[in-house]
Amino acid sequence: MAPHERRDDLIRAALRVFARRPPDQVTPEEVAEEADVSRALVYRYFPSMAELRRAALEQAMAELIPMLLPPSDLPPLEQVRAGLRAFIGFADSYAPSYAALLRTGSVIATEETEAEIDRVRGTVRDLVLERAGVADPSVRLVLALRCWISAVETAVLVWLWERGMSDAELADWLLDQMVAMLSCSGAPREELGPLVAHAD
Structure with a gap:
């Protein structure tokens, strides 16, 4: 995948996990498993869970507004x-x-x-x-x-x-x-x- 595609894929994986569990309880390992990638790859694109949560929220809000x-x-x-x-x-x-x-x-x-x-x-x-x-x-x-x-x-x-x-x-x-x-x-x-x- 191109870098921007991989980043988007990780965000969507995080959103799927966040739909099942509160974001503050989700670990990088869970996102990695959902995306079928390594934990290291998650950290490569998102050095902290706070950054991933913020990116996921922005994506979710971008989807909500047209709805x-x-x-x-x-x-x-x-x-x-x-x-x-x-x-x-x-x-x-x-x-x-x-x-x-x-x-x-x-x-x-x-x-x-x-x-x-x-x-x-x-x-x-x-x-x-x-x-x-x-x-x-x-x-x-x-x-x-x-x-x-x-x-x-x-x-x-x-x-x-x-x-x-x-x-x-x-x-x-x-x-x-x-x-x-x-x-x-x-x-x-x-x-x-x-x-x-x-x-x-």
Whole structure:
């Protein structure tokens, strides 16, 4: 393999392992075994597990963002619903890693990983506003959306532990939460219209 192909292969091997076990518990030997290479080769490309975890997170986030782009011909709330279902499915497929990233005091939650996650949060916020046709959102609307995104992260984490409803039910519930939070945000009514319309 060319060097860049080998590096990508190691990252994908790490992601497969991280989908089964929390990243802070994974060793270079496990990644090497998954990739069918030597431990030394893993260290050649990634001198530390911290570097491999960071590269794997960047790859996972790069895969997630296109998944959050629903068809633009759907009504805004249906686009949000589709994005929620995609996010829930993504978190479910990487459940141990998702839980580890959001766990307080996690050794894999660093400034770099937090910056990457914040980038995705900003992308989601901007996507919702763009699809709703809000070019210059008020402070209250932006704050409410940021709070809702945090609520989504926490609710999905709880759902991964408890599985108290189906993934589709969770997506619908989270959509209802967005409508409720935005409705009482105090944001101007003219910018709320498409975001608080009745969702069936």
